[in-house]
Amino acid sequence: KAGVTQTPRYLIKTRGQQVTLSCSPISGHRSVSWYQQTPGQGLQFLFEYFSETQRNKGNFPGRFSGRQFSNSRSEMNVSTLELGDSALYLCASSPIRGGTSDTQYFGPGTRLTVL
Amino acid sequence: GNSVTQMEGPVTLSEEAFLTINCTYTATGYPSLFWYVQYPGEGLQLLLKATKADDKGSNKGFEATYRKETTSFHLEKGSVQVSDSAVYFCALSGATNKLIFGTGTLLAVQP
Numbered sequence: 197k198a199g200v201t202q203t204p205r206y207l208i209k210t211r212g213q214q215v216t217l218s219c220s221p222i223s224g225h226r227s228v229s230w231y232q233q234t235p236g237q238g239l240q241f242l243f244e245y246f247s248e249t250q251r252n253k254g255n256f257p258g259r260f261s262g263r264q265f266s267n268s269r270s271e272m273n274v275s276t277l278e279l280g281d282s283a284l285y286l287c288a289s290s291p292i293r294g295g296t297s298d299t300q301y302f303g304p305g306t307r308l309t310v311l
Numbered sequence: 312g313n314s315v316t317q318m319e320g321p322v323t324l325s326e327e328a329f330l331t332i333n334c335t336y337t338a339t340g341y342p343s344l345f346w347y348v349q350y351p352g353e354g355l356q357l358l359l360k361a362t363k364a365d366d367k368g369s370n371k372g373f374e375a376t377y378r379k380e381t382t383s384f385h386l387e388k389g390s391v392q393v394s395d396s397a398v399y400f401c402a403l404s405g406a407t408n409k410l411i412f413g414t415g416t417l418l419a420v421q422p
Contacts, residue, residue, distance in 0.1 A: 244409060
């Protein structure tokens with residue numbers, strides 16, 4: 197079974213631009229979560245989607261948004277980019293939403309650099 | 312709120328040495344506990360997990376036991392290899408399916 201795929205793998209943008217990242221979950225997985233990884237803040241949860249609905253959101257400004265499509269693929273968008281948005285953005289999928297034992301499987305990430 | 316604390320790195324060991332990376336957590340209810348590993352330039356790979364007290368997760372020679380009485384989930388391996396060099400993250404998830412991570416521990420194994 198193919199793993200979680202993320203595109204693009206690398207991205208360079210300038211301040212003020214916007215960016216869209218894409219994530220395709222493992223086939224059959226319906227929950228998709230996004231995380232930001234930076235050297236200073238570590239791994240932080242952005243949001244979770246299930247059945248095209250955002251079910252949980254982390255502590256990030258409204259410039260960070262996402263959506264999920266009917267085939268469970270997800271996109272996240274960052275508008276008005278700031279230098280501090282430079283990070284590795286990781287997508288994770290899990291088979292079902294709910295309960296405490298859902299294991300999340302991660303993609304390789306998208307490395308975003310903001311100049 | 313829920314949180315994870317893991318030992319600071321880097322941890323430098325010689326090949327075949329014994330490894331312990333400490334992880335403790337604070338959580339309400341009964342979270343699931345995980346160890347993920349990240350190799351340079353890659354995403355996170357699930358190493359092992361445990362979903363209830365006294366469960367032992369194991370994979371590739373690594374082990375960790377869910378200890379509710381000490382709120383710990385320490386990672387151990389009896390004999391490390393150079394290929395184990397990576398960053399290791401302890402994490403928990405509660406009812407919301409959101410993962411909360413520790414700060415990560417860099418392991419460097421020297422031949």
